[in-house]
Amino acid sequence: MHRSQVIGLAALILATPSAYGQAGPGGRAAGQSPAAKRPPATKHAQSYSAAQIQAGESRFVSQCGFCHGRDAQGGESGPDLTRSPLVAEDMRGNKLGPLILSGRPAAGMPAFSLSSTDVAAIVAFIHDAKSKAESAGGGRRTVDAEDLLTGNAEAGKQYFNGAGGCAKCHSLDGSFATVGARFQGLALLQRMLYPRIRDRRAAAPQVVKVTTAAGSTVTGTLAYRDEFTISLVDADGWTRTFPAASIKFEVDDPLLAHSEQLGRYTDQDMHDVFAYLQSLK
Amino acid sequence: MMIRFVSLALLCGAACAQSVDPGLLLKPPSDSWPTYHGDYSGQRHTSLTQITPANVHQITLAWAFQTNQTQQIKASPILVNGVIYLTTPDNIWAIDARTARQLWKYTYPMNEGFHIGHRGAAVYRDSVFLTTPDAHLVALNARDGAVKWNIAMVDSKRGYWSTNAPLLIRNHLIVGVSGDFDNLPGVLKSFDPTTGEVQWTFNSTPPAGTPGSISGGATGGQMWITGTYDPELNLLYVGTGNPTPVLNGDARKGDNPWTCSIVAVNPDTGKLAWGFQPSPHDTHDWDAVEVPVLVDASFQGAPRKLLLQTSRNGHFFVLDRTDGKNLLTTTFAAVNWTKGIDAQGRPIPNPDKEPRRDGRLVAPNETGATNYRSPSFDPTTGLLVVSAADGYGLYFFKQDHGAYGWAGADYDVWSRSAIRAIDYQTGKIRWSHEIGEGTGAAGVLTTASGVTFTGDAAGNALALRTTDGTTLWHATLGRMGNSPIAYELDGRQYILMAAGSSLYAWTLPSPPTAADSRN
Structure with missing residues (x-):
């Protein structure tokens, strides 16, 4: 049938x-x-x-x-x-x-x-x-935003401005002031912990400055990096690739503070900061 | 010496060349890699010395074999009698090691099992064995790939599958299965390699609902990585996987033996001799299936029969493999889930790091501090070299998630990886060679000449100096997904590694001369 x-x-x-x-x-x-x-x-x-x-x-x-x-x-x-x-x-x-x-x-x-x-x-x-x-109503193997709201927003604000060091890069002047309106629940928590999880392109890019053996410098967005190669996209949108051994380079990764923070958060810190960010609307 | 070698080769060539005696595995000749780990020890170490730290930068591609498939190769190839057997889910190729020409290919019929990966094949006399996604075991004629027999090891309809490379011990073909999405007992079986008849079954956990079970209600503990074997003690060592339900620890109180364990089993009877649990009451999917590496060496001044494991939960263990007693426990990667080490040498799980409704930030992540990729032990330096990851994941569980199968949710946050060399006597990390963000998928092979072959987390195959981790050579092949092997054929040493869906063979551009070996 x-x-x-x-x-x-x-x-x-x-x-x-x-x-x-x-x-x-x-x-x-x-x-x-x-x-x-x-x-x-x-x-x-x-x-x-x-x-x-x-x-x-x-x-x-x-x-x-x-x-x-x-x-x-x-x-x-x-x-x-x-x-x-x-x-x-x-x-x-x-x-x-x-x-x-x-x-x-x-x-x-x-x-x-x-x-x-x-x-x-x-x-x-x-x-x-x-x-x-x-x-079926769902609910299985899912994380709902209300599940995550166990933290204290005020404590999170203090951590954000103090021990967490978040305020060194983030201020409430711009769009960050409404981050809790734009993202909710797990999507916000993941972005908070490491913004590149959700969307590689949306997160702040890593900027690399290459100085060639001849002494000229090229700056752009880091496109690829391994032990042997540095590849960047320059201001005109072209990909340029250099052998790592024959140049000097500096990578500015604005997300470094995020990965370094992973080993420092207690779960309480994480939930407090999350509660604070979720309150920013 | 040379004359005797030649005459033996001629005799075998005429009479016995194509039949593989199980005794071969006790002392594999250098022109073979006859089982998943190369030998019973799991050291993944070659005694071959043509390729050295001084000349490895000269190695060149001898050949590449294209599977012409999109499936990534995760298997260790095996080599016997000049024939390489390579697998992916449903597929096995017999490849002429001298020409990379396909001798035959067998494709298993379409089936519903998980096609997630395959570890490799096994050989016995004139048979080659393939496990399948629907948990069958197929015996093929090694000459032409014709099916000799095909049996169901367990019922795949219940949620089992198999990726396992079987281990042959005398006339026992020992095979494990997988099955994380259902509450299934952990199963390891021994089959008669001639007939496919079941000789014994070892259950790491009892069926769900068994009253008074030692597992505390846990199922799971699947044995999906090939074990190792000590012929003197006649003990098979196998790592067992995570308990099920996976993330719901409340449904299965206690330590949940023998999940996330190293078990020693008599290969003739399937009876448990001892067990040691790297992760009591696991709630993070940290299988302890990683290779139990067998080493005979001095420990704290006395010769010992050791077993080393770099476990997915981030801990390095040294056991006395005669009785399973712990000699050393340290960490080799980021770990934040323990409250210390107990009197038996086991990590004590911190209950606050169990998955919870609001999420817990846990290191390692679910992929683990290491995984199926093999480590390698170098006896010269006493280093266990492992592809490690420092990673963080988010773990969730609430009652709505239930007590069946995964029973929870988890998400990777971030990880960074390194090849790490661990001093087996102290657990201290002698060197750490960064391989990038994300997780490497390549295993490790060390050579007696002091070279370590592995891969990074991007797309490079690497040769490192075993003493200090310095890079000696690299080739950008695409992401390496298997553990390299080595052998000597017609007087030349080869290194085989897989990247993407192709297999690559490396060798020196010309056979070394006597002058080279004096250097």
């Missing part, structure tokens, strides 16, 4: 559109935790045959399941796909298909060599898994 499954409608009906948007005017009532923020809803209703979903499950489990979980709700290292914005935006594989085939090597996801039939089946399964996760 062939049975089509319509995906996305249930979620669309269950929640008001504002619940998925950024917090702010028109969002949930003041004082309500952003934890109530549901995973992004499927934007385009789409249906797949039960046979295709079943075929997709088989391919998904074998190729993707270890990292993303057999139910697509997260596995040993990969994220919960049922809460992924990309999955929510995807329409019949227009976003997921290219990603599966090219991978995200920098994030540890390999490229997969799969037929278009297999990719389509995997996409069908992911959408079905998302639909199931939403109708």
Whole structure:
């Protein structure tokens, strides 16, 4: 028997559109935790045959399941796909298909060599898994923003301005003053601990100044670094690469203080600073 | 000497060349790497000395073998009788070591098991063995890859899979499985390599719900890395993985033996001789499966039968492998989860670092201070060289996460890696060679001539001086994902390593002369 499954409608009906948007005017009532923020809803209703979903499950489990979980709700290292914005935006594989085939090597996801039939089946399964996760109410292997609010914002402010040394780089003059409005929950905590986790490009770049053997200097954004090579993107957008042994270079990593702080935070410090940042709106 | 060698080779060439006697593994000839670790000790150390710190910068590519797949090679190749056997999930290649020509390839039928990695093959007489993502064990004819038999080791429908490189001890083919996403007992099995019949099963944990079990209700403790073996004591040493449910420690009170443990097992009976637990009551997925390296050496002035492990939880352990008694426990990477070391030499977990609703910042991260990549022991310097990482992760657990499978959530925050050389007598780090942010995936091979082969966290294969960690050579191949091996063929030493989905063989540009060896 062939049975089509319509995906996305249930979620669309269950929640008001504002619940998925950024917090702010028109969002949930003041004082309500952003934890109530549901995973992004499927934007385009789409249906797949039960046979295709079943075929997709088989391919998904074998190729993707270890990292993303057999139910697509997260596995040993990969994220919960049922809460992924990309999955929510995807329409019949227009976003997921290219990603599966090219991978995200920098994030540890390999490229997969799969037929278009297999990719389509995997996409069908992911959408079905998302639909199931939403109708089940979710909650499994997820971290809600309200879970994180155990700290003391005032103590966090003191740590921020004092022992933590955060105020050496961060002031409340600019956009940082509203960081708690722009990011909530785990996304904010991860950015706080190490901003490059969430988005390599959004985080403050490392700036490198290279002095060549001939004495000229080149400054740019660090693009790659290993023991043997320094590669930067210069002001005109060109990538320039130098053998590390034959130049002098200085790297200014604005995030160094973040990685160094990881060994210094107590969990209480971490939760206090988080509470303080979450209060900055 | 030379004449005798030649005549033996001729005899074998005619009569016995293609059949591998299990006795070979007791003292592997230099023209072989017949088992995952190269030999039973797990030292991943070669006695070959053609390639030296002085000439390693000259090594050149002898050949590369392309698997033409997107799967990264994580396996150690093995080599017997001039044939290399290389695996990825579902696939095994037989490759002519002299030409890199594919002799045959076997692909296992499409299946639903996890295709996350594969560690390697094993050989016995004229059979080659492959474990599969759906937890089967397949025996192939070494001549042509034809299937001899194919058995289910455990039921993959319950959530088991296998990546394991089997270990052959006499007529016992010993194989482990994986399975972290379900509450499954830890299983190690011994099979008759001729028939595939089960000889014994060792369970590191009992089935879920077993009353009065010593595991305290924990399942898991899967043995997914190949063990090591002491023929004199007739004991097999295997590391066991994390307990399940993985991050929910409340559901399984106590130490949860024998998860996150090193167990000594009689290979004839499967009976436990002793166990030692690197991570009592683990709640961070820190398998203690890392290679139990066997070393016969002096410790505090007396000759001892030692077992060394650099464990995923960041600790270095030295045990007396006759009885499992701890001799030394230190750390080799960032660690913030302990309240000290107990009287048995085990780290004492700090309950405040167990996963919690609001998250705990824990070092190491889940990937661990090290992982499946092999370390190497260099007897000359007494150094255990390991690819280590200082990392931090966020760990969460709340009751909503339940008590089945993963039962929690965790996220990597940041890590930085280094190749570290540990003095086995003190645990002190003799040198640390930084390999970049993130985590390296390459294992380590040391040579008797004082060279350490490994890889960095970016895309470079490295040769370091074993005494001080100085870089002697590098090649940008792409990320190395396996542990290198070494052998000598037709008078030349080769180093094999995998990067991406290709295998690379390195050798000196010309065979060394007598003058070279005098230098």
